[in-house]
Amino acid sequence: MNTETTPLVIAKSKAEIVILPKMANRHGLIAGATGTGKTVTLRTLAEQFSLIGVPVFMADVKGDLSGLPFPGGENARVRERVRELGFEHFRFQGFPVIFWDVFGEQGHPVRATVSEMGPLLLSRILALNEIQSAVLTLVFKVADDNGLLLLDLKDLRAILQFVGEQAPQLQKAYGNISAASIGAIQRGLLTLEQQGASAFFGEPALNLHDLIQSDGTGRGFINVLAADRLLQSPKLYATFLLWMLAELFEQLPEAGDPEKPKLVFFFDEAHLLFDGASKVLVDKIEQVVRLIRSKGVGVYFITQTPLDLPETVLGQLGNRVQHALRAFTPRDQKTVKAAAETFRASAGLNVAAVITELEVGEALVSVLDIKGAPTKVERAYICPPHSRLTPLTSDERSRVIRESILYGHYEKTVDRESAYEILKERTAKQEKEAAVILSQKQPSADGQAQVGNLIAAAAKSAAHAIGSQVGRQIIRGVLGSLFGGGKKR
Ligand SMILES: Nc1ncnc2c1ncn2[C@@H]1O[C@H](COP(=O)(O)OP(=O)(O)OP(=O)(O)O)[C@@H](O)[C@H]1O
Numbered sequence: 001m002n003t004e005t006t007p008l009v010i011a012k013s014k015a016e017i018v019i020l021p022k023m024a025n026r027h028g029l030i031a032g033a034t035g036t037g038k039t040v041t042l043r044t045l046a047e048q049f050s051l052i053g054v055p056v057f058m059a060d061v062k063g064d065l066s067g068l069p070f071p072g073g074e075n076a077r078v079r080e081r082v083r084e085l086g087f088e089h090f091r092f093q094g095f096p097v098i099f100w101d102v103f104g105e106q107g108h109p110v111r112a113t114v115s116e117m118g119p120l121l122l123s124r125i126l127a128l129n130e131i132q133s134a135v136l137t138l139v140f141k142v143a144d145d146n147g148l149l150l151l152d153l154k155d156l157r158a159i160l161q162f163v164g165e166q167a168p169q170l171q172k173a174y175g176n177i178s179a180a181s182i183g184a185i186q187r188g189l190l191t192l193e194q195q196g197a198s199a200f201f202g203e204p205a206l207n208l209h210d211l212i213q214s215d216g217t218g219r220g221f222i223n224v225l226a227a228d229r230l231l232q233s234p235k236l237y238a239t240f241l242l243w244m245l246a247e248l249f250e251q252l253p254e255a256g257d258p259e260k261p262k263l264v265f266f267f268d269e270a271h272l273l274f275d276g277a278s279k280v281l282v283d284k285i286e287q288v289v290r291l292i293r294s295k296g297v298g299v300y301f302i303t304q305t306p307l308d309l310p311e312t313v314l315g316q317l318g319n320r321v322q323h324a325l326r327a328f329t330p331r332d333q334k335t336v337k338a339a340a341e342t343f344r345a346s347a348g349l350n351v352a353a354v355i356t357e358l359e360v361g362e363a364l365v366s367v368l369d370i371k372g373a374p375t376k377v378e379r380a381y382i383c384p385p386h387s388r389l390t391p392l393t394s395d396e397r398s399r400v401i402r403e404s405i406l407y408g409h410y411e412k413t414v415d416r417e418s419a420y421e422i423l424k425e426r427t428a429k430q431e432k433e434a435a436v437i438l439s440q441k442q443p444s445a446d447g448q449a450q451v452g453n454l455i456a457a458a459a460k461s462a463a464h465a466i467g468s469q470v471g472r473q474i475i476r477g478v479l480g481s482l483f484g485g486g487k488k489r
Pocket residue numbers: 032033034035036037038039040041062064075077078081360361362381382383384385389
């Protein structure tokens with residue numbers, strides 16, 4: 001078994017190529033065309049991290065990572081690679097795995113509250129334009145000011161309706177709230193619900209510390225998020241992972257310069273993060289990636305070519321594995337050339353030519369040396385993984401889930417009092433009052449008074465909330481956050 005700071009052997013050229021645990025939080029990149037070995041490389045890295053006690057998180061976008069809990073040996077190409085590379089002490093083995101699933105089917109349910117997600121990320125999920133996004137931010141502010149908790153999509157729907165109805169009154173305090181924008185947000189919400197996202201928003205929300213665990217023998221847990229269905233909603237997928245990164249950044253303490261990372265986060269299909277992202281969002285992502293290092297989190301992006309990532313992000317990825325790229329068209333050739341230029345040149349190695357010749361499971365590798373400088377790029381074979389490549393059967397998966405240390409904790413949704421319930425109660429009360437007023441043949445209360453009533457009622461609920469742990473979420477507005485999202489309890 002590896003000890004704490006044993007270098008991670010990831011590939012073999014003439015000599016072994018290692019990632020130094022101390023440099024592993026300086027991020028990384030796994031790139032290459034379809035079928036060139038990216039997912040196997042990701043698996044090898046994850047296993048190595050687990051062995052030195054570093055937990056990892058990854059999304060399983062194709063369902064081909066589920067075999068991780070069981071020993072490999074069934075794949076002929078992998079066995080052959082073990083022999084070719086001359087790994088005498090190689091032993092197939094399974095790893096401690098926790099399965100997660102936004103839809104709660106293939107793993108423990110993963111949830112976030114609407115409030116935690118915040119208006120900026122929600123705008124991205126809902127595909128809002130800038131004006132609509134500004135209105136959504138106002139809607140969050142109205143909820144905050146009125147002590148209305150936004151936990152699930154019901155809450156968001158209720159507050160949108162409220163703001164829509166009270167727009168003329170609210171405008172005095174909050175500025176222009178156009179009906180068209182509210183309508184657009186409501187339509188976006190409907191689409192989101194149709195994608196099955198209702199399950200994702202609510203409580204109990206994911207406690208990120210549950211991702212950062214080791215098993216009894218000191219191996220880090222490998223957290224696998226089932227993402228095949230989630231990927232059908234690419235914006236939700238990318239934004240959800242980004243939210244996790246932002247939350248990790250906000251919740252973890254400064255780690256200085258740790259001997260090894262606290263957590264390694266693999267971001268597969270990373271191009272989705274940047275597709276059509278606004279400049280503001282790209283800047284935020286760049287900021288999260290840059291800052292999260294000091295929290296001891298290493299981020300490894302997986303994508304087809306390095307050019308899928310903005311330069312400001314790419315420049316921060318120290319440990320790189322470049323699998324083969326195709327060069328059929330002139331455009332491909334340009335990509336190959338540009339990808340080659342992202343490596344530190346190595347005498348006698350024509351990087352651009354080699355990229356197109358690499359076999360499956362072979363790659364150009366450059367890692368950070370002890371001084372933090374990128375090593376000269378080398379052509380190397382990626383070490384074969386220890387676990388099973390064949391995906392789990394649904395029985396095997398259910399067994400792993402049931403035997404997990406977290407089983408039972410996230411399985412059941414909790415629906416406590418929040419915006420939806422409070423606003424519903426208020427409407428019911430108003431209808432009753434209106435009935436009384438009508439029966440007395442008096443003019444109905446004007447909107448301003450209604451808002452006043454609501455604020456009084458909400459103040460009561462906020463006071464109650466502050467007494468409990470929930471209060472922290474209301475203070476969100478004061479503390480602010482990277483994406484305008486809420487604080488955890
Ligand atoms: N390092 C390796 N050692 C042995 N076999 C490998 C290695 N890497 C890849 N292979 C073989 O190649 C197959 C395809 O690799 P992999 O699934 O990692 O490709 P990929 O780049 O992730 O493809 P896609 O873009 O379609 O997801 C594997 O199932 C395995 O049989």
